[in-house]
Amino acid sequence: MHELGIVFYIIRDVKQAAKENGVEHVSAVVMNIGEVSTIVPEYLTDCWRWAADKEDMLRGCELKIETVPAVTHCDNCSSDYPTVKHGKTCPHCGSTRTWLLSGREVEIKQIEVKT
Amino acid sequence: MRLNKNTIFVTLMDEVKVIEIKKSIFENNDRDADLLRAELKSRGVYLLNLMSAPGSGKTTTLIQTINRLKDKIRIAVMEADIDSDVDAVKIKSATGIPSIQLHTGGMCHLDAEMTRQGLDNTPLDDVDLVILENVGNLVCPAEFDTGAVRNAMILSVPEGHDKPLKYPLMFSVCDVVVINKMDVMPYFDFDLDKCKEYIKMRNPKATVIPVCAKTGEGIDAFADWLLGQVREWKK
Incomplete structure (x- = not known):
């Protein structure tokens, strides 16, 4: 249940950001989650509901997830291609000299506060 | 409202205020x-983060390795588990180290x-190497x-040679991969060459060391690698 651990980190950072901005209650948290971040969005929102409702500041707070596509760059032919479909091997030239450009994000994009 | 560098106030709409993080x-x-x-560098302490799947033989490999190194360098172990202290007790009774x-x-x-927090409870002034069993x-x-200097992982033969394909991130962050339980190779369809090839795909610089923690075969190679690492770090 690796998503629960991740939820605890999100809660810690959201509470800190809310405190720094003088916010008493957060109504929504928007996350950027990379396609190959190993996080299952459904599990994350389930864990979030359970854990967030235990915090006064986050009771009823919604977790919104925006998916960041995974893109791999090929050093051999300088092209970018979708990671999930093609993996480590470049579909254009067959090279494995490739690296992940984006898709591992586990980032708090923003928090929303009802005024 | 006070704002700091991490939080930029962006929009105000529909009575919902959005704070960008x-x-x-x-x-x-x-x-x-x-x-x-x-x-750790300034204190001359080398921290190794040892990872693996459950049951790959981490604790047994550690005991064998520690017993080969404990007369040469001062070692301590931190055992991380969700619960119980069986691993810490086993290491202590088999090696005598903290x-x-x-x-x-x-x-x-x-x-x-x-x-x-674990290191705070470890006698760092009297230690050259701390092994963290994750x-x-x-x-x-x-x-x-x-915060470890290097990441190591143990992959055991029964787990299969295709594991680097299934857990790409783990293999890409490890500097050394120890392949354990080499003695059971005849009973499994484990292809060592394929396994090495898959590991190199994830991390071309990874060192691969086949061992058998039960018989002690290959442990010297891992112990030597670790000793070299610690000496280099303390320079």
């Missing part, structure tokens, strides 16, 4: 880990802060930098 949840941990590494048990409280990995898990520990 744009912060990776790993950011704090990465910073803590770098700080910890720098501190061993402490960390409980992650349900978390599936250790982060830099938990590692620091929670048995190939997913989460790979994502959290513990």
